[in-house]
Every structure is written in structure tokens, then in C-alpha cells.
Amino acid sequence: MENLEKQKRISDKSDSKKGTGGYEETTVECPECGSRDLIRDYERAELVCDSCGLVIDEDLMDMGPEWRAFDHDQRIKRSRVGAPMTYTIHDKGLSTMIDWRNRDAYGKLISSANRAQLYRLRKWQRRIRVNNATERNLAFALSELDRMASALGLPRNVRENAAVAYRNAVNKNLIRGRSIEGVAASALYASCRQCGVPRTLDEIASVSRVSRKEIGRTYRFVSRELGLKLMPTSPIDYVPRFCSGLTLKGDVQAKAVEIIRQAQEKELTSGRGPTGVAAAAIYIASILYGEHRTQREVADIAGVTEVTIRNRYKELAEELGIDIVL
Numbered sequence: 001m002e003n004l005e006k007q008k009r010i011s012d013k014s015d016s017k018k019g020t021g022g023y024e025e026t027t028v029e030c031p032e033c034g035s036r037d038l039i040r041d042y043e044r045a046e047l048v049c050d051s052c053g054l055v056i057d058e059d060l061m062d063m064g065p066e067w068r069a070f071d072h073d074q075r076i077k078r079s080r081v082g083a084p085m086t087y088t089i090h091d092k093g094l095s096t097m098i099d100w101r102n103r104d105a106y107g108k109l110i111s112s113a114n115r116a117q118l119y120r121l122r123k124w125q126r127r128i129r130v131n132n133a134t135e136r137n138l139a140f141a142l143s144e145l146d147r148m149a150s151a152l153g154l155p156r157n158v159r160e161n162a163a164v165a166y167r168n169a170v171n172k173n174l175i176r177g178r179s180i181e182g183v184a185a186s187a188l189y190a191s192c193r194q195c196g197v198p199r200t201l202d203e204i205a206s207v208s209r210v211s212r213k214e215i216g217r218t219y220r221f222v223s224r225e226l227g228l229k230l231m232p233t234s235p236i237d238y239v240p241r242f243c244s245g246l247t248l249k250g251d252v253q254a255k256a257v258e259i260i261r262q263a264q265e266k267e268l269t270s271g272r273g274p275t276g277v278a279a280a281a282i283y284i285a286s287i288l289y290g291e292h293r294t295q296r297e298v299a300d301i302a303g304v305t306e307v308t309i310r311n312r313y314k315e316l317a318e319e320l321g322i323d324i325v326l
């Protein structure tokens with residue numbers, strides 16, 4: 001992890017008082033995957049799930065619009081440097097606007113009669129601009145969804161479901177202050193879960209134009225606002241894909257599933273991220289079948305840390321009485 005110095009494990013006793021929220025640090029679970037491996041990112045004052053990448057308390061720093069004018073002076077100053085080009089403005093901020101100043105091209109004040117006309121013009125321009133731009137942005141978002149879904153080889157129903165979620169987000173005005181790409185990617189992430197073909201945030205991020213962190217943050221916000229209730233995924237859901245990513249054969253895969261089932265029966269999986277459990281089970285199975293993959297290799301495919309795999313596999317091996325000879 002790049003930011004390891006800036007991040008501290010939340011379980012560090014020395015830091016337990018410094019927490020920004022009133023979290024019971026030993027019992028906090030990720031609302032998405034149930035993992036208790038949470039990391040506090042002090043730089044951004046965020047709590048991030050180490051297992052699935054979800055940003056849990058983004059309320060502390062909700063990213064608003066990049067640019068805002070609060071009064072006349074600021075408006076003049078900022079309009080001189082020009083508005084930033086951004087997808088969060090419907091038309092990427094590139095269309096010509098009728099000036100907000102009541103002055104003509106020579107800088108003379110415009111008469112009050114003309115000013116009323118100008119006011120009406122501005123009003124209409126705003127409406128037209130919004131409608132055209134909304135359409136165009138929707139088209140862009142849908143093509144983004146298609147591009148990402150086909151890169152991940154996702155079936156048609158997942159794309160359509162994601163498109164519905166995206167439209168709902170637009171209708172509820174949730175795109176404001178966020179990137180289209182970020183909302184589209186999180187709609188796709190949610191849709192995969194809803195359709196029973198979960199993908200990790202890392203996998204979504206690998207085909208997206210935005211970071212895993214931004215997707216995790218946007219997803220958290222959008223799912224809350226849209227009231228999306230997603231069931232935690234089972235570690236078993238991830239086994240086939242992770243195994244094929246590691247070119248492990250069917251018998252290893254079957255063994256990993258068996259290990260997970262036993263772990264679930266003994267309730268060893270609660271409070272554990274499903275991707276970490278899947279990774280650990282695969283790691284164990286690969287050793288048992290003489291197809292040893294390193295913790296690093298498995299961690300990369302599963303999008304978890306080697307530390308997570310180490311902790312999980314020791315737990316599983318011990319509790320299930322599996323002897324591992326390395």
C-alpha cells in the first residue's frame with residue numbers, strides 16, 4: 001500500500017484515543033463486507049475498510065463542488081481565471097454563458113429595461129443548457145458503463161441494472177459535486193453485487209478512470225442515498241475467479257470451497273472480509289495440492305494485503321486442524 005505511513009491500523013492501542021468518530025474500535029464492522037479490518041486514513045480523516053475498500057465515514061470530509069463563488073469579489077476573481085473544465089458540470093463547463101455582469105461589451109452599465117431582457121435570456125439559457133447537457137452526460141455515463149462492463153466480461157443484466165441505478169442517482173441529483181465516472185463505476189459495483197456476480201473494488205477500479213478510493217467513497221454515498229440494501233457476499237462467490245486468475249485447477253478450487261464451508265459452519269468467517277477469507281482458503285488449498293502460490297500472488301489477485309492472508313490462513317488452519325507444511 002502506497003500510503004502505509006500515513007495510515008495506521010485502527011487497532012493500534014497508542015492511537016485509540018485519537019479517533020475522529022466515536023467508534024468502538026474493536027467492534028466496528030464494515031457495513032458492506034462485515035470485516036473488522038478497518039484502517040484510519042489520518043490525512044483525509046476517513047475510515048477505510050481494508051478488505052473491500054469501502055470508505056466508511058466520509059461525512060467528515062464530503063467532497064463538495066470544486067469551485068464556488070460566495071460573493072461578488074470572489075466571483076470576479078474566479079471568473080477571470082475561468083471555471084475549471086469538469087464533468088460534474090453538465091456540459092463539462094465549456095459552453096458560452098451570457099455574462100452575469102450587467103455591463104455591455106464596453107463595460108458600460110446596461111439600462112434597466114435591457115437588464116430585464118438579459119435576465120430572461122439568462123434564465124432560458126440555463127434551462128436549455130441543463131437539458132442538452134443532461135442528455136449528453138447520460139449518454140457518456142452509459143457508454144462508460146458499457147465499456148467497463150465489457151472489459152470485465154459482465155453479462156447484459158448487470159449493465160442494465162447499473163444503468164437503472166445510475167439514472168436513479170441522476171434523478172436524485174446525486175451526481176452534483178461528483179464525477180460521472182465515479183458514480184458510473186460505483187453503480188456497476190453495486191449492480192454486480194445485486195446480480196450475484198460480485199467484483200472487488202480493485203477489479204472495478206482497474207477498468208475505471210477513477211481510483212478505488214474514489215469509487216469506495218462514491219459508492220458509500222450513492223448506496224446510502226438510494227437506499228440500496230446489499231447482502232454481504234460469501235467468500236465462495238470469489239473463489240472461481242480468484243482461482244482462474246491464479247491458474248489453479250478445479251480440485252484446488254473445490255478444496256478452497258470446502259475449507260470456506262467448514263469455516264462458515266464454525267462461524268470463523270464473521271467479522272472477516274469475504275475476499276480475505278477466500279484468498280486464505282485458496283492459499284491453503286494451493287499448498288495442500290502441491291500447487292503452491294505465494295501470499296503475494298494470492299493477495300494481488302484478491303485485492304487484499306499479505307498481512308490479511310497471513311492472519312486469515314493461520315486462523316483457518318488452526319481452527320480447522322489443517323496441517324500446513326511449507
Ligand SMILES: [Zn+2]
Nearest residue numbers: 030033049052
Ligand atoms: Zn468492507
